[in-house]
Amino acid sequence: MSEQDKMIDELFNHEEELTEKQKKILAAAIEAFAEKGFAATSTSEIAKKAGVAEGTIFRHYKTKKDLLLSIVAPMMAKLIAPFVIKDFDKVLKADFETFEEFLRAIIENRAKFIIHNMQLFRILIQEIPFQPELKEQFKEHIAKKIFTRFERVIEYYQAKGQIIEMPTYSAIRLTISTIFGYVIARYLLLPEADWDDPEEIERTIQFIMHGLSPKSEI
Amino acid sequence: MSEQDKMIDELFNHEEELTEKQKKILAAAIEAFAEKGFAATSTSEIAKKAGVAEGTIFRHYKTKKDLLLSIVAPMMAKLIAPFVIKDFDKVLKADFETFEEFLRAIIENRAKFIIHNMQLFRILIQEIPFQPELKEQFKEHIAKKIFTRFERVIEYYQAKGQIIEMPTYSAIRLTISTIFGYVIARYLLLPEADWDDPEEIERTIQFIMHGLSPKSEI
């Protein structure tokens, strides 16, 4: 079982069991959408790559867009999974004495998840600008939830004096841009460059920490 | 003359004079590509929006991709214009005592340029993942040039003790992610939110400054 197959099993094989053909269709579609984009990928191309008949795709997914959503939805669901655990922040506060520990955990956990599902992440960020329903879904179900939880975390560490006083949304924006900046540079823009990952992650964390800490703190 | 028209005149009307129809085609294509993406925009749609016959598009641009490149190329050229001034860094060093002043100038200048040409910027970042020639062109002619100049700037302020010791490429990455993070959040993700721009820009600059300054400095 390939890496790709395992990923598909993990992400898609929950509710209903997938047939072998269905998995092949998903794998082919993911690869094609990530590489050429949704609009520029034809269903016949997916069928050929998956080794199934064109009709088979439409037996499982009513339309091409349906196929896209079937791919992207579980990715989004998994992406926020840790954030929707009822007592997310409580756990956090207990577990992480400092914001730095929290950051490290986030990167360890979420960034690793993204990296592990890079193709899906590519599809997500590449298609969100073009698919209004995706954008809406993302805002409503992902962004908002993450934002709400994150807000509490920021406030918590601000109360502890570890983060400078500023609107939570600004702190969130700055933190997330920096992390995404690393992920995108590392895995999308210059994947073939020679990266010293632990070092770069360390620098990224320190950058955020210094950027957000009250001056006296450091 | 509309805002759009002026932008088109500035960016495209340099070498050869554009006919009225050509300008309309460009305006229509920019709008459509930004909104729906290159692959999902049909030439008939552009023609209708521009109020010209479909054949007219192909008289001026051999193929649809040609039209895309004709739109994106001048954007890229202008984007790096200030960086290719021969003695870019010399000028900088003379003009800006501190890295903070430099940052402020960059944001004032380049970020404003991007904001002013937001649709073009959208097209650029949306299509780079799908058009290999665009990606190549961007890397070779834009990214490399900017990186080289930026490197000198970082080294200069590192020498002055204003920036912490770290590889220049890390400093560049962190700086650029943060600025782009603001631009993207502000103008692409949440344009309709209620932003206090001067405040946000100030916070962004301070975040970078603290993030990169030697601890003792602050």
Add this chain to the structure above:
Amino acid sequence: MSEQDKMIDELFNHEEELTEKQKKILAAAIEAFAEKGFAATSTSEIAKKAGVAEGTIFRHYKTKKDLLLSIVAPMMAKLIAPFVIKDFDKVLKADFETFEEFLRAIIENRAKFIIHNMQLFRILIQEIPFQPELKEQFKEHIAKKIFTRFERVIEYYQAKGQIIEMPTYSAIRLTISTIFGYVIARYLLLPEADWDDPEEIERTIQFIMHGLSPKSEI
């Protein structure tokens, strides 16, 4: 089953079975190409004539030119079929005491074949000047093979003293021009004229015989 249908079955239905629609496409294309020429026939015209959707044509034939080649190739193959029988000339020599008998057999056999597939023959000679790959294919696979066999035949009858001494290629050229001259005049230029076919064929054979015989022989 019409005459046309039978011809299509004979010529095209060998390797893979053709669907009903495919046969209709072939019949329509043959008729149209013969009448208006390949370049002046549109695929939409063929589709309409065949009573199928335009897309159906391209499901079976990748391009319009592919359709042309699919029509012409079997015609060429069948055209030389008798010539590639391993011991063609041996058989001939045994069967035909005189060159005249041989000529009569050729006309009976090959000319009849051409007449029976007149539309295909028209397409062949009309398109060879314009389609380099057709020309090449014709020269390499048809002309050369026929020429080689024919050469042996001429030499054989020259040895028997039935044909005057002259280069074989000249004898071949003169014989073939005369036969083709009849076929073209009879079936392409003046098909509606009042022809006494047996008489004309007889005259044509006698003309060749006298033209090629040693004077004393006659």
Add this chain to the structure above:
Amino acid sequence: MSEQDKMIDELFNHEEELTEKQKKILAAAIEAFAEKGFAATSTSEIAKKAGVAEGTIFRHYKTKKDLLLSIVAPMMAKLIAPFVIKDFDKVLKADFETFEEFLRAIIENRAKFIIHNMQLFRILIQEIPFQPELKEQFKEHIAKKIFTRFERVIEYYQAKGQIIEMPTYSAIRLTISTIFGYVIARYLLLPEADWDDPEEIERTIQFIMHGLSPKSEI
């Protein structure tokens, strides 16, 4: 002045004087039509090849078909020129004692004319099957006239006992096929082969002579 230019002057420059551009258009169209066929040649292609604007073509020739007819008509007119001389056959009979001499003169004169205007001849025979008006014009003004004159010639030499008794149209057909067979093989099918022209012409004439002579005669 090139060979091509001279030909154009001879054939086209009679009634109205041609402008330089017009000559270039004719030259370009002749070359393109001969090579790719009328239907597969675009007017823009002709314009480019002629170095004129597209509009210029339509200033001189109302339609593309008009251009074709303008090219082919003078070719046809010149082709029969010698046959329409009022007392063609009288002259002939006086000049040529034998049918062989007549044949030699025809080849010398008409075949040479065709060879000298090979591109035009190609266009003529390639397009006649597709252009009904061309076909009609050819039949009515060329074929019939030639046939009528030729008939008298055949009858004359039949009366002199130099040609075997057979319907005149058969004798004409056989003679013309043989001559055209040579011209087509020599100049269209195998122009690059190594031909000994005087020898081949001699053989062609002898073939016709033997083919048509009463047996005892030879």
Add this chain to the structure above:
DNA sequence: GATGAATGAGCTTTCATTCAT
């Protein structure tokens, strides 16, 4: 007379989708 921008009909081909098997 010459231009070339502009046109819109029509070209070949691809597409997502349907449906009988």
Add this chain to the structure above:
DNA sequence: AATGAATGAAAGCTCATTCAT
């Protein structure tokens, strides 16, 4: 469940022709 032939709309692009300059 799976197929793949069939569809017809729409894609990108080319064409002959017009016309203002």
